Structures are given as structure tokens and as C-alpha cells.
Amino acid sequence: MRERLAEQIQLALGRLLVAAGDEGAVPPVAVDSPRQKEHGDFACNSAMVLAKRLKRPPREIATALIEELGDADGLVVRAEVAGPGFVNFWLAGERWQAKLGDLLRAGDRFGKSDAGKNVPVQVEFVSANPTGPLSIGHGRQAILGDCIARLLDNAGYQVTREYYFNNGGRQMRVLGNSVRARYLERLGRAAPPDPEALANEEAAWSDEIGGLPVVFPRDGYQGDYIGEIAQRLIDSDGEALVDEPGEGRFREAAETSLFAEIRGTLESIGIHFDVFYNENSLYDDGKIEETLGVLRETGRVYEEEGAVWFRYSDLGLDRDRVLVKSSGEPTYLLPDIAYHRVKFDRGFATVIDVQGADHKDQGPFVCAAIQALGHDADRIEFVFHEFVTLSRGGKTVKQSTRKATFVTIDELLADVGQDVFRLFMVQRRPESHLDFDVELAEEEDWTKNPAYYLQYAHARTHGIERQAQARGIPMPGADDVEPARLALPEEIDLIKKLGEFPEVALRAAETRAPHHVAYYLREVAGLWSPYVQDKNRHAILSDDAGLTAARLGLTLGVRIVLARGLELLGMSAPERM
């Protein structure tokens, strides 16, 4: 409807320009929805845009535009000049009411789009190495990435959800050594380090306590889960691993256990990956070597102090970076570049990397290298999200990664449930800090808990259907609904709001911003719940069969939109609560 009006305005403006002897191009017409109802259904600012060019006052141009436009091919019932030179348009109520029919006929396809033309897109997210349980920060990323994937899928893209991980490297060795230390400690072969030495980097570290060696690494993983993994090794292998030479066996045990835990956690919040991509495979395939080779061909690779560097300072970045350490081991940067080459080779038109704010600095280095290799780095997109803090009753819950006192997804999920967790994690835009109010999340009153508010609004549509069934009233099909019967202002408002769903979903996909959907659903539920509540003024089930069918049609429309919106957020849409 917006587009059709914009076309008509464009044509009218063209005629006005020609009449004024101006042969230039007609500027793009912006037709937006005013915030205030009194400003009509749509508003256009073209008169103000053209004021300077035509050397006439905007209000005068606006008047001429209304004259020229007429009823815009039957679309407009009323138009007036307002404010500094806006033209406000009112559409006939039937125009809006008719949208309900479209909605009902589309059913659960309503809001789906083919804008993506089936183009393959990859969304990479979480990508945590198996060194510990997933934190709530990972939780935000998991939900954000999954919702972006859902939105893109809804918009007609061919989406691959991918998790990139590394089970080699220094961190994993530290992990293995941490488990090994706990194993030996529990068998009385080693002493745990002095807690103060662990807490304070400056404190003296003793390598021996009470005649036993201290083998725990200084930068080791301190979480309780390390001890639990060690205990399971004791249960299965006894003391057989005491003289195990390296940390390998311990590392493998930790990796297996932690990955199982991570997958379980992801499962519990409804997230499924299409691909788990192991960084090691880039070594096995020779992609690391190959990438280093092509990087050398750019002439920007040099050696210094035994390390291999890439000259980023020539590419507008503030420093050069090491690709291969003097130990001969690549830094994470080289595999990262190789990985992104592979992403393109695999045919993705666009790759979206969802990452935490602590990685913000790294994106440009990957992109610059990819660009230097002749790829189009614009096809790499980053969605960075800020950190999550937990609060309870307005007080922040303290967390520290180092001391392993951070709250895990599993712990939080024990209290709040998947649907609430998901909604709270996508309610904010990614670049905003997220304050997770545990008290509100635990609130069971549906009117207060935002997640239940949405879900109950949906459940109510089923409640009404159950009531209708009890009275022997059939649910109407799309063609049984006479939208003209829905003439109350609150009904028109509701239909208008329902009609916005497709553009909201599409815009959220394009901007990679699922929070728009959350806000939109709140608006729909915020119109619907009071409407249902006020049964005195407009009971849905009445003696008037035609009116009842129309209002049941509206009920079904609300159900479709709420269900589809909740689906985009990965939340369930219960039929009763």
C-alpha cells in the first residue's frame, strides 16, 4: 500500500515539475507512517524537499500536489497539508480491513519473503573453544546468531549455521595440564597451589608445598568442572595415568567432556548448528600453508626476530601483525584468514560473523588480508554484541572469568526456562549492553514477565477457539470473514499492526537486528490483550454470526502473527498456559 501511494505521488510530482518547466529527475519519494494518529495513515515530505528547487513555499507545493494527485487511483480518501509542508493521507478503512483477508489466506507463510533469492549465507556464531562451560555472554551470542539465521531464512536466504572451534593450540594444552594437575592432586601425587598465589599474580608462587610438587599451571583453568573431569578419569583409569608423559590424554578427556556439555547446553536453548568446523582441518587440508603462500605473493610478508609478519601498516591499519610465531606455530590470525578464504570457496555470498565486543579489533585485520588477496571483503559482515551483566533487584551480580565465578547458561537456565532466556537475550540491540534482570525473568505473573505476556497473548487465541468449540461455533475460513464488520478503531488499529509484520521481519533481517521483532510482538500483544479483556464492549463470541466470524478471523490473524513472530525468536507458542 505504501509503495502504491509512493508511485502515485512520484507520478504527480513528475507532472508538477514538467508544468513548472523543470525537466530534472523526480527525487525519491519518502512515504512514512506518522507517529501520531492525527497525522493520518501516511505522510509525505516531498513538498519540503522540493521547496528550494522550485523556489516556492513548501505548503504551496503541498497544496498543488494534493490537487494533482486527486484520489491517487482510488487509494486516498482524504489528504491535507500540515505543519511546515507535510502532506498527510488517510486511506479508506476498507483498505486496511482487506489486509486481514490477505493475512488469513497466507496463513503460516505470512511474513515470509523471497527477497534473499535463495542466496547462500553463512552465520558463524558461538565458536567457543571447549575449555569450559558456556557463559551467559555466549548465551547472548547464541541467541542473537540463531535469531539472525532464522530471520534470514524467513527472508528467503539459504542459511548455514556454523560453529568454528580449535581443539589444538596453547589454550587447550593449558586445559589439559589443568586437568592433569587436578588428577595428580586428587591422587595425592601433587599439591594444589596456594589460593593466594592463584588470586594474586604478584604473590610468590611456590613449586613445592609440604613435600609435594605443585603442578597446576599458573594460568590454569580454575573452575570446579576441571576437578570433575579429573575425578571421572580416576573413576575410569585409576592411577594408570600418573606417569602419562604429556597432557594429551587429559586434554582429550576434557575436550570430549566439555564439548558434550556445550552441545547439551545449546540443545537446551533450542540451537542447532549445521556445521562444526574444526580449525585443525585447515592444517590437514594444507589451507594454512596455501594461505601463507598467497599472502607472501602480495609482497607484504616479512620476517623479523624469527617471526613471520604481515605488513598491515601499508593497508591503513595501525600496526603489523604476526602470522607465524618464532616457535613456528601460527597465531590465530593466519588460520582465521585461511578460514575466511575457505568460506568464500564454499560458495557463500555473504558470511556473517557474530562475535563479542572483545573481538571488535580483529575484524579489520582479517578483512584487509582477504581484500589484499583479491576477494571482496565487503561480503564479510560482523555483528558485534556488547557484554551481558546479571542483576537481581537492581543489584549487579558479580562475575569473574579468571576466578571462574561467572554464571553459566546452565545455571541461569535452571531458574528461568528457555523461552524467557531467549527473549531476554534478544530484547536489546546487539551494540547495547544487556542487563539481564533475573528477578523479572523469574517473575511468573504473565502481565509482568515480557516473555509470558507474548506467549499468553497467543494462548488466548486458542482459549477463544476452545470457547467457540464449546458453544458449537465453527472457526471461519479466510473467505468466511467479512473484514468490513471490523470497524471499531481498536480493530482497525490491530489489523494495521498485524499488516506490518512482513516489513518488520524483513527489516530485522536486513539490519541483523532481531530485537525489532521482540518490540513489534510486544506492540501486537499490547493491542490484543486489552481488546480481548474488554469483553463488555466487544465480545468476540456473540449472537451476531457475521460479526462473530469476523472477530474470530481477527483472532486467527493475531494468532498467525504472534506464532510466526515467536518462531522467529525461537520461542514456543503455547496453546494454553
Next chain:
RNA sequence: GCCCCGGUAGCUCAGUUGGAUAGAGCGGCUGCCUUCUAAGCAGCGGGUCGCAGGUUCAAGUCCUGCCCGGGGCGCCA
């Protein structure tokens, strides 16, 4: 020191890519209502949109500088 992201109602946050009188939820206050399973409805109060300049017919939105909070600036990932 440099780079990135925030700063909007008491609190947590939206703000349709520059539009009109800046919104929502929670909390506070007043009145009505007693449910198509559920305390909902109407209203009130609440704001120098961090500060100062600039661009524009029009700035919460764009540009510059500063202040505050968070993150980053490793041969860690």
C-alpha cells in the same frame, strides 16, 4: 595516548536510516472494572535526548571537539 561501542523518564531500554507535540515496559499516584482460564482499563506524574558548537526548511538521528561508562590496542583466542 590511539581505536571501537554506549550515554534518551526513578530503573531497564526502543526510536522505522533527517521529519511534526521523543515512546514502551517496570516502578509511583488517582479512579473504574471483576474476566471468552489469569489485574485489566482510563487517566496523572515523570525529559536541558551527556555537554558545546556546526550542517539543514527540519537534528535524539549527520559532522567536529570535549565529559562519563564499557571494550580493545600480545609472537593469547
